[in-house]
Amino acid sequence: MAKSEMELLALLRELDDPQRLERPLHYDRAATGLKFGGLVRRLEADFSASCESERDTQDSSEYGRVRVPADATVCGTRIVVCVSKFGSLAEVCADNPGAFLGTDDAHGEGALDLGDLATVERALADLGYVSVPEELLESDYDGPSMLEHFSTQPSWWTRFFGTVW
Numbered sequence: 001m002a003k004s005e006m007e008l009l010a011l012l013r014e015l016d017d018p019q020r021l022e023r024p025l026h027y028d029r030a031a032t033g034l035k036f037g038g039l040v041r042r043l044e045a046d047f048s049a050s051c052e053s054e055r056d057t058q059d060s061s062e063y064g065r066v067r068v069p070a071d072a073t074v075c076g077t078r079i080v081v082c083v084s085k086f087g088s089l090a091e092v093c094a095d096n097p098g099a100f101l102g103t104d105d106a107h108g109e110g111a112l113d114l115g116d117l118a119t120v121e122r123a124l125a126d127l128g129y130v131s132v133p134e135e136l137l138e139s140d141y142d143g144p145s146m147l148e149h150f151s152t153q154p155s156w157w158t159r160f161f162g163t164v165w
Contacts, residue, residue: 008132012156015087016143021159022061023085029056032063035127036083040066042123043081047072047116061085062161068120074113077106079120083129084160090129091137091161092120102135137161 003011017024033055040053049072055064061084068079075094082091093099094106106112124131137157141147147154154162 003130005133005136008130008136011087011130012089012132012160013143015089016145016159018143018145021145022059024087027085032085035088036064036066039081039083039123039127039129042127043068043120046119046123060161060163061159068116073116075111075116077111079112079116081120081124082161086160088129089160090124090131091134091157092117092124092131093134097134097157097161098138100134102133102138104135132156132160 015024036053036055040051043066044051047068049069051069052067053064057064063083063085065083066081068081070076070078073079077094080093080096082093082097084090091097092103094103094112100106100109100111103112103117107114107117121131134157137160138155141154141156141159143156143159145159147158
């Protein structure tokens with residue numbers, strides 16, 4: 001079941017450990033990799049296409065990304081799923097993070113089919129991921145971690161999916 005914006009913000013704050021910027025205390029790399037592999041296989045089956053993926057991102061709080069190819073989607077725009085090392089957080093976006101102001105914007109511009117989005121969201125939910133909307137992740141970070149070294153105001157995306165050094 002989808003969480004409300006308030007519930008998601010509470011979860012982001014709960015997962016935000018200032019002592020552990022890149023990964024949580026009890027991070028299990030092997031389990032994260034297995035779960036991520038399951039996501040890749042599920043999306044490949046659901047979209048009947050080979051999905052490019054990258055995993056185990058270094059110096060980042062993001063674990064990896066899965067890209068559903070454009071020719072497998074209704075609108076002809078690839079879908080990118082970013083997975084964090086924290087709390088099974090995931091983000092779904094059309095083309096790339098930041099290419100649109102979120103999935104609503106991408107749909108409004110004809111770049112993202114709601115059926116394709118529902119397929120990805122269902123896969124994430126079935127595998128135990130928590131999907132966080134890009135719009136929420138792009139809001140200003142106001143947690144306890146020291147992220148002052150950024151030249152601009154960091155966002156929640158910066159905290160849980162970006163390079164944290």
